[in-house]
Amino acid sequence: xxxxxxxxxxxxxxxxxxxxxxxxxxxxxxxxxxxxxxxxxxxxxxxxxxxxxxxxxxxxxxxxxxxxxxxxxxxxxxxxxxxxxxxxxxxxxxxxxxxxxxxxx
Amino acid sequence: xxxxxxxxxxxxxxxxxxxxxxxxxxxxxxxxxxxxxxxxxxxxxxxxxxxxxxxxxxxxxxxxxxxxxxxxxxxxxxxxxxxxxxxxxxxxxxxxxxxxxxxxxxxxxxxxxxxx
Numbered sequence: 539x540x541x542x543x544x545x546x547x548x549x550x551x552x553x554x555x556x557x558x559x560x561x562x563x564x565x566x567x568x569x570x571x572x573x574x575x576x577x578x579x580x581x582x583x584x585x586x587x588x589x590x591x592x593x594x595x596x597x598x599x600x601x602x603x604x605x606x607x608x609x610x611x612x613x614x615x616x617x618x619x620x621x622x623x624x625x626x627x628x629x630x631x632x633x634x635x636x637x638x639x640x641x642x643x
Numbered sequence: 644x645x646x647x648x649x650x651x652x653x654x655x656x657x658x659x660x661x662x663x664x665x666x667x668x669x670x671x672x673x674x675x676x677x678x679x680x681x682x683x684x685x686x687x688x689x690x691x692x693x694x695x696x697x698x699x700x701x702x703x704x705x706x707x708x709x710x711x712x713x714x715x716x717x718x719x720x721x722x723x724x725x726x727x728x729x730x731x732x733x734x735x736x737x738x739x740x741x742x743x744x745x746x747x748x749x750x751x752x753x754x755x756x757x758x759x
Contacts, residue, residue, distance in 0.1 A: 581751060582686065630746060631691065
């Protein structure tokens with residue numbers, strides 16, 4: 539089993555839709571969790587950290603479920619500019635394979 | 644530009660040759676990471692340094708790979724006797740380690756290696 543696994547995608551959604559991604563991790567002792575965004579042919583950039591109590595940043599909400607060992611990312615009111623690959627990161631170094639999102643007009 | 648820089652941006656080499664990549668992190672960052680990324684995959688952790696000490700090296704990393712950060716600033720990643728399977732994007736990232744445990748990494752633009 540991989541250390542970090544993500545929804546395979548791709549997700550193709552219309553503008554304005556709400557979309558959610560999950561990411562499971564195998565190490566129950568994991569302490570830090572992040573979501574990164576990677577545009578085509580670009581380097582990954584931090585989208586948001588994931589706090590134990592869950593956190594929100596505008597249209598983006600991240601949640602952590604330690605009991606089931608997964609984190610989630612919810613994007614509300616999708617914009618065309620949200621089209622990218624979303625990577626979850628566990629313990630700062632273990633990346634998932636990424637989930638590709640395409641938002642269409 | 645005060646971000647992470649990598650050099651070269653592209654490298655084409657023949658199988659069996661040695662290559663070396665350089666990464667210059669953000670100046671005050673004490674941690675430096677190397678990753679490898681292939682198409683359709685997330686970055687795969689290779690190794691990381693805290694200051695000049697190499698604290699972790701992936702078990703997936705063969706003996707042909709070596710990394711250094713001699714003065715705790717820039718780092719080099721060398722691949723000896725390159726193989727076609729080494730073709731990938733090599734990403735460097737840096738961060739400022741604190742006591743909170745939540746540390747953002749800033750990535751460089753990567754070095755794309757093609758082994759013919």
